[in-house]
Amino acid sequence: MLEIRGIHSYYGQAHILTDVSLTLSKGEIVVLLGRNGAGKSTTIKSIMGMVRVTEGSIAYDGEEVLGEPANRIARRGLGYVPEERRIFTRLSVQENLDCGRQPAREGTRNWTADDMFDLFPNLAEARHRPGGTLSGGEQQMLTIARTLMGNPGCILLDEPSEGLAPVVVEQIIKVVKEIKAQGIPVLLSEQNLYFAGLVSDRAYVIETGHIRYEGSMRELEENDEVRQQYLAV
Amino acid sequence: MGVYLAQFLSGLASASALFLAASGLSIIFGVTRVVNFAHGSFYMLGAYFGYSLVRNLGGGALGFWVALLIASIAVGLVGLLVEVIILRRLYKAPELFQLIATFGVILVIQDVVFWYWGAENLLGPRAPGLSGIVRIFDVPMPVYDLALIAIGPLVLLGLWLLFNRTRWGVLVRAATEDREMVGALGVNQSLLFTGVFVLGSALAGLGGAIQLPKGDANLLMDFGILAEVFVVTVVGGMGSIFGAFLAAVLISELNTFGILVWPNGTLVLMFILMAVILIVRPTGLLGRPETIGQKTETGPVEVVLPAGPHYKIFVAVVIALLALLPLLVDDFILVLVTDILVLALFATSLHFLMSTGGLVSFGHAAFYGGGAYAAALLVTYAATPFELALLLAPFGAGLLALVIGWFCVRLSGVYFAMLTLAFAQVAWSVVFQWSDVTNGDDGLLGIWPAAWASGTATYYYVAFVVAAAGIFLIRRVVFAPFGYGLRATRDSSLRAAAIGIDIKRQQLAAFVFAGVMAGLAGGLFAFSKGSVFPDEMSIPRSFDALLMVLLGGIESLSGPVVGAAAFTWLHDELITFEYWRLLLGVVIVALVLLFPQGLGGAARHHVGRYLKLEASPGDLRSATPKREQRA
Incomplete structure (x- = not known):
C-alpha cells in the first residue's frame, strides 16, 4: 500500500532523515516509535510532500508520489493527521469538517459529517462552536474526523495521544480500532508505548533520523534492549 | 442639522x-x-x-x-x-x-x-x-x-x-x-x-x-489610494473585512467633517486618529494579533562579518580611485558619480534599517526628502549658510523620523512597512499641498552651496567625504554593541527582551539613526542640484532606495553602494526612452524572478568564494549558535 525506500530529508540545510525505509500493507496498523526529535513527524511530513526529500522513493498504491505537492498526495487518498492538530480555530466544527471533504473514492468508505458525529459524539454537540474553543481532546478528535472526511485510503496519524488525558486516549484508541475495522491502514507515530501496543501490528523504532529496529509489536515489547536504548522505557 | x-x-x-x-x-x-x-x-x-x-x-x-x-x-x-x-x-x-x-x-x-x-x-x-x-x-x-x-x-x-x-x-x-x-x-x-x-x-x-x-x-490616484488603503487596513485591522468597512467609514467621515472644521488639517486629523487607535489597539479596531505560525519569515539571514584583509585592500583601492577621480574624468562623469555617492549613502541608511534592524521601510524617502527640504527651507527662509544647513539637514530628518518612527515601531513586519509608506505619502502630500511654504510642485530653487564649494570638482569632494564618512559611521554602528543588540532583536525579539533589551526603544533609535543618515544624503542632494521638489519624498523615491538595496543584495554591507551605482547607471540608460517606467518595471520584475538573492548577492556567491572578501567564516561562525532544528 505504502512503500518508502531509502529517503533522505532536510529542513533547510539540516539533514534530518537518513536512509529511512518502511512499508505499510493493507489493513495493517504500523507504529513508528521514537523520542522527541527522533524524526517521526519528519517521516510523516516527508510522505506528505511537506518536507524536502532529496533521495529515495515513496510509492503509494504502486505509484511514485515523491516530488508531488501535498494537495495532490492528499487527493491520492493519503490522509494526514498532523501532530499539532492544526484545526482551524476560527472555523466552526462543521466548517472544519467541510474543509476536509473530498469526493468519494473507490475501495474505501465514504464518510459523511453525520458519520463523524456518530463516531465522536462530543463533536456533534459542539457543531457550531469555533474550533478554537474546543478542549485538547476534542480538537484531536476533530482533526482525525476532518481527515476521515477526505475518505482516505490510508492514514498517517502523528502522535495522537500527545498531551491528552488517559480517558481521552482511551477514546482515541477506540477510534483507531474503528478505522482498522474499516480496513484502512494506519501509520502511527507515537512515544507512548502503551498506546502503540494496544493498536499496532508492527513497529519501527527511529532514532536521530535512522531506523534502528523493525519487527512485530510483540517482539518489540519483549525486546528490553531496544526499548531501553532507544525508547528509555 | x-x-x-x-x-x-x-x-x-x-x-x-x-x-x-x-x-x-x-x-x-x-x-x-x-x-x-x-x-x-x-x-x-x-x-x-x-x-x-x-x-x-x-x-x-x-x-x-x-x-x-x-x-x-x-x-x-x-x-x-x-x-x-x-x-x-x-x-x-x-x-x-x-x-x-x-x-x-x-x-x-x-x-x-x-x-x-x-x-x-x-x-x-x-x-x-x-x-x-x-x-x-x-x-x-x-x-x-x-x-x-x-x-x-x-x-x-x-x-x-x-x-x-x-x-x-x-x-x-x-x-x-x-x-x-x-x-x-x-x-x-x-x-x-x-x-x-x-x-x-x-x-x-x-x-x-x-x-x-x-x-x-x-x-496620481494609484499612490493616493494606496496610502489611504494602508491607513484603513492598519486602523481596521488586517484581515478583517468588517474592520475595513468600519475604518473606511471612520476615515471618510473624519475627512468630510474635518474639512468643515479645519480645511487644511485633514491629514493631521488622520494622523491623530491613527495614533489614538494604534495606542489603544495595536492590531487595529477588529484585527487579531498575528499568531506565531503566520509570521512571514524574512528568510535565512547570514551572519554579517567584519571585513577581511582582501576586502580592506579592495575598499582602499576604490577610495583612492574616487579621490583621484576629478583628475581622470570630465565634469559629466563627476556629476554622475556625485549622484551615486549621495544615493549610496541613502541606500546604505535604508540597508542598515532593513538588514541590521530587520525593519523593512517603504517610506524611507520621507527622510531623504525631509533632509533635502530641511536644508532648502533653512536656506530660503533663514538665509542659513551652506555649511550649517548641511549640518542641520540630518537633524530635521531625524526629528521627522522620531515622530513617524514612534508610531511605526509599534507594529512589525508588513504592518510596519505599510505604515511607513502611509506616513511617507502623508509627508509628501504636506509638501506637495502646502505651497505657501514649500512652493508645492514648483519646488524650492536656488539652494546652492557656498562659493568655495560650488565648483563641480569641489562639490564632488564634499559629497565624497560626507558620504564616505556617513557610510563608515553606519558600518561602525553595525559592529557596535548597539548593532549587536539590533541584530539580536531582529532574530528573536522575545529572547532579546529577555536579556534586558528595550526592543521598541532600540528599534526607534535605529529608525531615527537611519533617518538622520538619509537626511544627510538628502541635504547633499539638495545642494548638488540647487533645488528640491516633492518628488524626493515620493513613494517611487522610497522604492528607488529599496531597489538599490535589492540590486546590491541585502546580505552584504557593501551591497547598497554597488546597488546605488547599478541603479544610477540603469536609470540613466532607461530615462532616454519615453516609456522608461515600463522598462524599469519589467526590469525590476525580471530581476526579482531571476535573481532572488539580488545581483550583489548572486555575484558575491560566485565570486566571493574565490576572492575571500570576508573574514573566514570559521573565525566567527563557531561562536554563533546553530539555527534551531525541528524534527
Whole structure:
C-alpha cells in the first residue's frame, strides 16, 4: 500500500532523515516509535510532500508520489493527521469538517459529517462552536474526523495521544480500532508505548533520523534492549 | 442639522470606494500573505476601464452599471495575469521580493495607462438616471451618493455570504489560518490563491470605477489610494473585512467633517486618529494579533562579518580611485558619480534599517526628502549658510523620523512597512499641498552651496567625504554593541527582551539613526542640484532606495553602494526612452524572478568564494549558535 525506500530529508540545510525505509500493507496498523526529535513527524511530513526529500522513493498504491505537492498526495487518498492538530480555530466544527471533504473514492468508505458525529459524539454537540474553543481532546478528535472526511485510503496519524488525558486516549484508541475495522491502514507515530501496543501490528523504532529496529509489536515489547536504548522505557 | 446629515451621508458615500479597495487588499493578504502594492494601480485601472467602457456602452442606466461591472472583471483578469506570471513564483520568497515585484507592476501599469489614456485627468461620466439632486432636510444631495452609500454595505453583505455560506469561502478562511494544512487536506492552494487574488483585484477595480461619477481618473490616484488603503487596513485591522468597512467609514467621515472644521488639517486629523487607535489597539479596531505560525519569515539571514584583509585592500583601492577621480574624468562623469555617492549613502541608511534592524521601510524617502527640504527651507527662509544647513539637514530628518518612527515601531513586519509608506505619502502630500511654504510642485530653487564649494570638482569632494564618512559611521554602528543588540532583536525579539533589551526603544533609535543618515544624503542632494521638489519624498523615491538595496543584495554591507551605482547607471540608460517606467518595471520584475538573492548577492556567491572578501567564516561562525532544528 505504502512503500518508502531509502529517503533522505532536510529542513533547510539540516539533514534530518537518513536512509529511512518502511512499508505499510493493507489493513495493517504500523507504529513508528521514537523520542522527541527522533524524526517521526519528519517521516510523516516527508510522505506528505511537506518536507524536502532529496533521495529515495515513496510509492503509494504502486505509484511514485515523491516530488508531488501535498494537495495532490492528499487527493491520492493519503490522509494526514498532523501532530499539532492544526484545526482551524476560527472555523466552526462543521466548517472544519467541510474543509476536509473530498469526493468519494473507490475501495474505501465514504464518510459523511453525520458519520463523524456518530463516531465522536462530543463533536456533534459542539457543531457550531469555533474550533478554537474546543478542549485538547476534542480538537484531536476533530482533526482525525476532518481527515476521515477526505475518505482516505490510508492514514498517517502523528502522535495522537500527545498531551491528552488517559480517558481521552482511551477514546482515541477506540477510534483507531474503528478505522482498522474499516480496513484502512494506519501509520502511527507515537512515544507512548502503551498506546502503540494496544493498536499496532508492527513497529519501527527511529532514532536521530535512522531506523534502528523493525519487527512485530510483540517482539518489540519483549525486546528490553531496544526499548531501553532507544525508547528509555 | 440638515447640513451635518448631508455631510455625514457624503462621508458614507466616499467610504464605499475606499472600503472596496481596502477589503480587496485585506482578502489578498489574509490568504497569500502578500501585501499587494499594485493594489492602488488596480484601483486606478478600474477608473480608466470604467471611463472608456461607459463611453462605449452608451448612455443608458443599464449600460452604465454593466460598464462598471465589466471594468471590475477586467481588472480581475489583470490581477489574474499578475498572479500567474509573477506572484505565484514568489510565495516562498522573502516578502521584500514580493513587494518589490508588485512595485514593478505599479510602474508598468502607470506607463501603460499613460500610453493609452494620456496624461490628462479624465472627468468621470455622470451616472444616467442618478445625476440629479435630492433634498434631505433642504440640503441638496447628489442621488449618486445614495447609490454609493448602498453599494458599500451590499458588497460587505455579499462578501460575508461568500466567506460563510460557500465551501470556497470556508476554504479561504481556513487558508488564512493555516494554508499548509489546507493543502495537506487535498485543496489545490495555487487555484485558491489565484481565485483570491482575482477577487481582491476585481474589488479594487470596482472601487475605482464606482467613484468615477464623483471624481475622475488620473495618474496620481494609484499612490493616493494606496496610502489611504494602508491607513484603513492598519486602523481596521488586517484581515478583517468588517474592520475595513468600519475604518473606511471612520476615515471618510473624519475627512468630510474635518474639512468643515479645519480645511487644511485633514491629514493631521488622520494622523491623530491613527495614533489614538494604534495606542489603544495595536492590531487595529477588529484585527487579531498575528499568531506565531503566520509570521512571514524574512528568510535565512547570514551572519554579517567584519571585513577581511582582501576586502580592506579592495575598499582602499576604490577610495583612492574616487579621490583621484576629478583628475581622470570630465565634469559629466563627476556629476554622475556625485549622484551615486549621495544615493549610496541613502541606500546604505535604508540597508542598515532593513538588514541590521530587520525593519523593512517603504517610506524611507520621507527622510531623504525631509533632509533635502530641511536644508532648502533653512536656506530660503533663514538665509542659513551652506555649511550649517548641511549640518542641520540630518537633524530635521531625524526629528521627522522620531515622530513617524514612534508610531511605526509599534507594529512589525508588513504592518510596519505599510505604515511607513502611509506616513511617507502623508509627508509628501504636506509638501506637495502646502505651497505657501514649500512652493508645492514648483519646488524650492536656488539652494546652492557656498562659493568655495560650488565648483563641480569641489562639490564632488564634499559629497565624497560626507558620504564616505556617513557610510563608515553606519558600518561602525553595525559592529557596535548597539548593532549587536539590533541584530539580536531582529532574530528573536522575545529572547532579546529577555536579556534586558528595550526592543521598541532600540528599534526607534535605529529608525531615527537611519533617518538622520538619509537626511544627510538628502541635504547633499539638495545642494548638488540647487533645488528640491516633492518628488524626493515620493513613494517611487522610497522604492528607488529599496531597489538599490535589492540590486546590491541585502546580505552584504557593501551591497547598497554597488546597488546605488547599478541603479544610477540603469536609470540613466532607461530615462532616454519615453516609456522608461515600463522598462524599469519589467526590469525590476525580471530581476526579482531571476535573481532572488539580488545581483550583489548572486555575484558575491560566485565570486566571493574565490576572492575571500570576508573574514573566514570559521573565525566567527563557531561562536554563533546553530539555527534551531525541528524534527
